[in-house]
Amino acid sequence: MSVSARRRLTATAALALVAPLLALPAASATDAVSPVWDHTAPGEHYVALGDSFVAGPGIMPARDAGCGRSELNLPTLVATELSVASFTDASCSAARTTHLWASQQANATLNPPQLNAIGPETTLVTLGPLGGNDLDAPGLAWTCVTVGCSDLPTQPTHDAIDALTPTYRRVIAEVRQRAPHARIFALGYGHFVPAQACERLGQASDADLGHLQALADRLSDMIGRVAAEEDVPFVDLRAIEGWDEHSACADPADQWMRGLDALDDGGAPLHPSALGMTVMAAHTLEAIRRPVLETPAPPIPRPTTSRPVVAPRPPSSAQRLTAAASSVRVRARCIGPRKQRRVRLSVNGGQGLVRQTAFRIGKRWSAIDRRAPFTTTRRVSALRRAKVKGPVRATVTLRHGTAQRTTTVRVRLPSCLR
Template sequence: MPSVVRARATVAVGAALILTAATATTAAADAPTGKYVSLGDSYVAGPLIPDQSGGLCLRSDHNYPSLVATAIGSSSLSDASCSGATTYDLAQTQTDAGVPVNAPQLDSVTSDTRLVTLGIGGNDVGFVSIILTCAALSLTNPFGDPCTAHYTSGGSDQLAAMIDATEPKVAAVLQAIHQHAPQARVLVVGYPDILPEHSDGCWPLQPIAYGDVSYLRTTEKELNAMLATAAAQNGAEYVDTYTQTIGHDICKPEGVKWIEGVIPTAPAAPVHPNAEGEETLANIVEAALD
C-alpha cells in the first residue's frame, strides 16, 4: 500500500449493522438546501478517486458529499473531510508526520449550516494497523484465526474495547456540531460492507485468514452499532450503509465490488470505496434525506 495512503487510510473493520436510523425530530423533514458541511475520514473523502481536489487529504470531487450536494440542490458545500482523520482531528489541526494537512473540521460548521454529514470512528479504532496485522498473520495460518487470537489474547477483546472508548468521542463531536449549528440536520453515516457477509473470505486473493473473517465482520458491526447509539443519544440520525452494500465487498470481481481490495483494480485507495461505492453511499444518504 503506498505510504501516503496507508498512513492516512481510514475505515472500520469487518462488516456493519443496524438497518433502522436513530432519528432526530427532523427525520421526516425535506432535504436541506442551505449550507451543507461534510465531516469525516477517508471513507468520506474518497482517496485516489478522480478527480482529487483535497491536497494531502486525498479528497475527491466525486465523493459522496459532492454527489449528495448536487442531488439535493445544495448551493453551498463545505467538504472538510480528510483521509486519516480521527475524532480528535475534527476539533484540532490534523497533521501527518508533523506537517499540517487540514484545519479543524469543525471550523467549517457555522450558524448558517443546515445539513451536516459525519463519517468517523474507523481510525480511532485503528483500521490501518488492524489491516496490516491481520494480513501479516494470515500468512502464518490462513485456514485458522490468528488475527482473532491476537486481538482477544488474555481473554479480552481489544477492538471491542477501542470501540467502547470511541463512543464518548463521537458523542462530543455531535454535541459540538449542534453548538456550532443549532438549526442543522445532522446525519451520522456508517461504514459499508467490507468483507463477505455470507462466506469466510477469499484468501489469498485478499489476505484475511478464513477463520478471522467472521470476527472482523462482527467488529465492524459493533462499530456501526456504536455510531447508531451515539447518534440516537445526541440528536442525530444514523444512516445504515452496510445493509444495501452487502454482496459488493472486497472479494467480489471487478465491476461488482464497491470496496477495493488490498491491491485495487480501480482508482481508489486499498480497502476503500471506489467510484461506484461512493455513488452508492450518496444514493443511500439521499434516500435518508428524503
C-alpha cells in the first residue's frame, strides 16, 4: 500500500481517536488563564505550560472539559507536593507551540495564550513538553497502531523537529523576560510505547513502535539540547526506570501509558495514566528540589565601544560532534515477565547525529544497529548460556556533514545478568 493511500485510509480513524483533543486556532485573547488557586501569601508562584502529555485528558476527576486538564495531572501533583502559594495550569490538550502566543479553541472553550499566565510574580515554570502536536503525533501514532508506519519517511519529521529549535529558544527568552526571577524546567516526552508489540497496541509491529518512539526521542533530544544551550534544567522523563514494564502491554492497573483500550480508571488512548502522572511528577520534583551546587558569578560589564557587534560564528562540525558525543547515554534494562526475561540495550542523546551503534557485553557478544531508535533486545537465557560478562559498551558513530566521530559509553550489567 502506498504512503498516500495509507494516509487516506487512516484519516477518518485518526480523527476518531483525537477528536476530543482537537484544537483549532482562534482569535488572539488578552486575558490570562485563571489560576487553580492563589492564596495571596508568600511562597512559590508556579505556572505550568504544555500539551496533553501533562494536561491529563481522560484522567478523572477532570478540572475542565475544554483542555482536558485533570486534577491528578503532573502540574497539579507538583504544585500540591510543593505547597505553592499560587498555581496556574496553562497546559492544554492538542496545544501546539503556536498556542504559547495565540489562543486555542479547545472543545468550544477559548483557552488564552499559555504565556499570558506568566507574570513578574512567577517564580517557577515547567515548560512542556510541547511540539508533538506540531508534528501531528496523534495521527502518526494512530497510523502506527492501525496499518503500520515503519516504512514511512523520517526526514520530513526530522526537519519539522529541527525547525522547532528557534521556537524553544524564543519561549525560554520570553519566560525570562516576563518572569525575571523564575526558575524554568524544560520537560521532554517519556516512552510512548514499549519495544515489543502486543494486542493492546493494535496492529503495530516492533518496527512500527520503534519508528514512533525514535521520533519522540528526537523531539525530546531537541528540547534537551536547547535547554542545555540556554542553561535551563532538562527533565528527561525517559530516564525513569520501568517504562517497558508499565507500558500499554502491562495489566491496566500497572500501566503508565495507555494503549487503545477505553478504561474506566482514566487516561486517554496513547496518553499517560493517573499512575504514569504520579511517576512523572515524582521525577520532575526530584529535578526541582535538586540543590544548585554552584551560583554563577555575575557577568563583568564590558566597556562600551563604537565597534560594530559581530555575530558569533556557528559551531563547526567538530564542535557539534564533540557536544553531541558528550550527550550520548546507554541504558541496559531487564524487561518482560520472569520466564521470558529479556535485556534491552538502547542509546539516547546524540543530538540527532547518531548514525550507528555497536553494542557489546564484555568481549563475547555484540550487535550493530544502523537505524533509530538504536536498540537491541536479547533473551536473558541465551546470554547466560553464552556466559557474557560486563560491562555493557555502546560504540556510537556520529556524523555531521562529512565529519565523523566515534565515542564509547559504558554501563554496568543489568540486574538480571549479574
